Amino acid sequence: MGSKTQLVLSRERPPPLRSAPLACAGAVVAGLFGGTPALAQDLAVVGATVPDLAGGPTVEDAVVLIRDGRIAALGPSSTTSVPDGVPVVDASGTWLLPGLMNMHVHFGLVLPGAAGAALVNETEAELALRMAAAARASLDAGITTVRTTGERGHVDLALQRAIDRGEATGPRIFSAGESVQVTGGHGSEAETVANDGPYEFREAVRKEFRAGARWIKILISGGIATPGGDIGASYMTVDELEAVTDIAHRLGAKVTAHSGSPSATLDAVAAGVDCIEHGYFLTPDVFRVMRDAGTWYVPTILVSQPGTLPFFERIGSPPWYLERVEAVGRRHWSALEAAIDEGVAIALGTDQLPHEPNDGTIATVREAEYYVEAGMTPLQALRSATIAPARMLGVDGDLGTLEVGKLADLIAVPANPLEDVSALRDILLVVKGGDVVRDDLGME
Numbered sequence: 001m002g003s004k005t006q007l008v009l010s011r012e013r014p015p016p017l018r019s020a021p022l023a024c025a026g027a028v029v030a031g032l033f034g035g036t037p038a039l040a041q042d043l044a045v046v047g048a049t050v051p052d053l054a055g056g057p058t059v060e061d062a063v064v065l066i067r068d069g070r071i072a073a074l075g076p077s078s079t080t081s082v083p084d085g086v087p088v089v090d091a092s093g094t095w096l097l098p099g100l101m102n103m104h105v106h107f108g109l110v111l112p113g114a115a116g117a118a119l120v121n122e123t124e125a126e127l128a129l130r131m132a133a134a135a136r137a138s139l140d141a142g143i144t145t146v147r148t149t150g151e152r153g154h155v156d157l158a159l160q161r162a163i164d165r166g167e168a169t170g171p172r173i174f175s176a177g178e179s180v181q182v183t184g185g186h187g188s189e190a191e192t193v194a195n196d197g198p199y200e201f202r203e204a205v206r207k208e209f210r211a212g213a214r215w216i217k218i219l220i221s222g223g224i225a226t227p228g229g230d231i232g233a234s235y236m237t238v239d240e241l242e243a244v245t246d247i248a249h250r251l252g253a254k255v256t257a258h259s260g261s262p263s264a265t266l267d268a269v270a271a272g273v274d275c276i277e278h279g280y281f282l283t284p285d286v287f288r289v290m291r292d293a294g295t296w297y298v299p300t301i302l303v304s305q306p307g308t309l310p311f312f313e314r315i316g317s318p319p320w321y322l323e324r325v326e327a328v329g330r331r332h333w334s335a336l337e338a339a340i341d342e343g344v345a346i347a348l349g350t351d352q353l354p355h356e357p358n359d360g361t362i363a364t365v366r367e368a369e370y371y372v373e374a375g376m377t378p379l380q381a382l383r384s385a386t387i388a389p390a391r392m393l394g395v396d397g398d399l400g401t402l403e404v405g406k407l408a409d410l411i412a413v414p415a416n417p418l419e420d421v422s423a424l425r426d427i428l429l430v431v432k433g434g435d436v437v438r439d440d441l442g443m444e
């Protein structure tokens with residue numbers, strides 16, 4: 001019996017993140033070093049315009065020199081030279097940006113309807129392969145970092161480790177593990193684990209952390225995909241919320257809450273939750289409380305807007321789902337406008353696959369365009385997909401801007417994205433950790 005317990009424990013415990021010397025540095029974060037298992041060769045990206053999304057001066061005719069997966073030099077060609085023998089990507093006429101970051105992703109997404117029904121007997125092995133394919137396509141589309149916000153069987157953590165080891169190709173993954181919920185709430189089908197009372201929630205948080213999750217995703221109200229569920233409901237009690245944030249924060253993890261409900265959100269913010277997802281029915285007064293508390297907001301506006309209806313029809317969503325999208329959409333839009341207006345810290349997330357075709361582009365880019373339509377400047381929208389998520393994840397020393405010393409995750413677009421964020425519709429170059437993932441420019 002003892003050996004059986006040990007077996008279970010060792011299966012659930014993540015392997016060491018890195019070999020000993022690097023782990024001693026103390027700053028190793030799983031997901032951060034993916035794509036550079038054998039350090040990428042040197043590379044120079046030349047000729048592009050590099051705006052500084054943090055507010056510094058723009059560099060024209062830039063030389064970006066990449067060494068060991070990081071930016072080793074960045075400056076105008078007049079003062080920054082390319083050492084002999086370094087491969088060069090000529091990006092003249094383009095604008096370079098940090099790789100895009102999408103903070104609400106389910107690579108194993110299953111929605112109500114025909115496409116979801118076809119996956120009812122999917123094994124975990126099949127799920128892993130489906131998720132690996134989605135991760136590869138997301139990176140190819142220019143999304144170099146994601147936060148997974150609830151996946152089955154901790155497959156996202158296996159994928160994260162496979163990507164970190166170079167066995168699979170995909171974005172850097174920051175995982176919220178499996179979602180944690182109450183019995184009878186959103187996400188608690190008959191076969192899923194549900195929790196009741198602070199003791200069970202403490203245990204659930206510790207189990208997610210043991211599995212490798214560094215975010216905890218709780219579901220505190222109904223959602224669009226809950227048939228008959230009340231988006232305005234408040235599922236978790238205050239002592240349950242406080243149990244989750246207490247344990248997570250003791251362990252150094254952060255907590256994000258699926259919430260459409262003003263009352264549930266206010267309880268969650270008071271309990272110290274770090275981030276709110278969706279916020280379908282949130283009002284200006286709730287956003288003011290979030291802003292003052294420093295709580296992040298990930299809108300996923302896309303999923304409730306008419307532009308996504310063709311997607312829902314394509315996957316055979318049932319009529320009740322389409323009706324809920326329609327009913328929620330307008331209030332969700334007002335919530336987004338209010339959040340921007342009140343100055344809440346916003347990080348971009350889609351709740352669709354990052355590269356999913358949507359309204360003539362991909363979900364991640366369409367989401368950024370919606371932010372501009374709802375009141376952001378293009379710069380603010382670009383920041384919501386780069387420097388803001390890096391800060392939210394606590395990795396802005398390594399990601400989020402193009403600066404010397406940071407990881408070389410970058411994309412090139414053919415027009416000035418600060419004038420029109422739709423420049424992101426045409427991503428010509430994707431580099432992750434100094435590895436050229438996609439090059440439509442042609443290497444010299």
Ligand SMILES: [Zn+2]
Binds near residue numbers: 104106149351
């Ligand atoms: Zn979601």
